[in-house]
Amino acid sequence: MYNEKVVDHFSNPCNVGELTDADSIGESGSFKCGDTMKIFIKVEDGRIENIKFQTYGCGAAIASSSMLTEMVKGKTLDEAMHITNQNVADELGGLPPLKLHCSNLAADALHNAIADYRRRLEPDYTD
Numbered sequence: 001m002y003n004e005k006v007v008d009h010f011s012n013p014c015n016v017g018e019l020t021d022a023d024s025i026g027e028s029g030s031f032k033c034g035d036t037m038k039i040f041i042k043v044e045d046g047r048i049e050n051i052k053f054q055t056y057g058c059g060a061a062i063a064s065s066s067m068l069t070e071m072v073k074g075k076t077l078d079e080a081m082h083i084t085n086q087n088v089a090d091e092l093g094g095l096p097p098l099k100l101h102c103s104n105l106a107a108d109a110l111h112n113a114i115a116d117y118r119r120r121l122e123p124d125y126t127d
Contacts, residue, residue, distance in 0.1 A: 009063035026113025
């Protein structure tokens, strides 16, 4: 059902945990499947310096969170905001159609964290 890359990110996820000094936290979840994700970001000079996640859900949800964190570390906030659920799924080598929503949750949590950061720290930011 899952390819080797998805299994690897599920079995050995990267960037798991909480950033106690996070500049922002974004959350997302699905009532349908019960998966929840929390993304913690640390921003320096407009770039994501550090990122961690906590995910409660299936293997695809954990793999999507892990891959997302690897994809955005070091990127500017604008670059990170352009990462889509399809980008995450593609980097994982694909997800089964019934699990594609897991990559949505990861991208949504990231976008929520960035939007929260910008609302609080960038005076000219509007959604």
